[in-house]
Amino acid sequence: MSLTLWAGRVDVVSGDITRLDVDAIVNAANHSLMGGGGVDGAIYRAAGPALKRACRALRETHWPDGLPDGEVALTEGFELPARYVIHTVGPVYAKTRDKSHLLANCYRNAVALAAETGCRRIAFPAISTGVYGYPFDDAAHIVIDTLHDALAIHDLRVTLCFFSERDYQAFAEIAMRRGVAD
């Protein structure tokens, strides 16, 4: 099953992001960059132990206090089909004041970093909507608005990868209601 937005600039799919053969996949990480559960854990497992070493090195050289909300950091993809992983930290819904802005920053900064790195295709999971508790529909509107603006600047193709069929359907309904689906 697949849906596209904006004349094919965005593909919406359901499945496991670690399997996608794109230039970069985005990781919904945490400040530590040392791995966790959810999509972060899946990416660490699929990329192999070199990813953890790369993240530890990044922490030491660039982010000694951890990666802040909305910021992005680049590593290789190691054993993943994707060449790169772009790590970002979404806001924890219940604890963050400026959460919509910070969630938008994750998408905006990841698209910009992917474009700077020469990527043509980037895939996102549904950042912050798992353990971090962001209501799915609110996040979906932010994703649509932010990608609309970011893709006007950067020539990239984006895949939105929803792990569950239910999330895929929920996103598809919102995209259709907003008139952004092809």
Ligand code: AR6
């Ligand atoms: N492929 C695509 N999406 C996935 C996959 C996968 N393999 N596995 C899970 N998801 P979450 P967050 C979906 O909790 O809310 C971690 O422990 C999942 O169904 O992974 O940003 C980090 O270390 C959900 O829709 O990320 C942080 O501590 C979405 O990915 C914290 O969780 C995001 O859920 C980050 O929480």
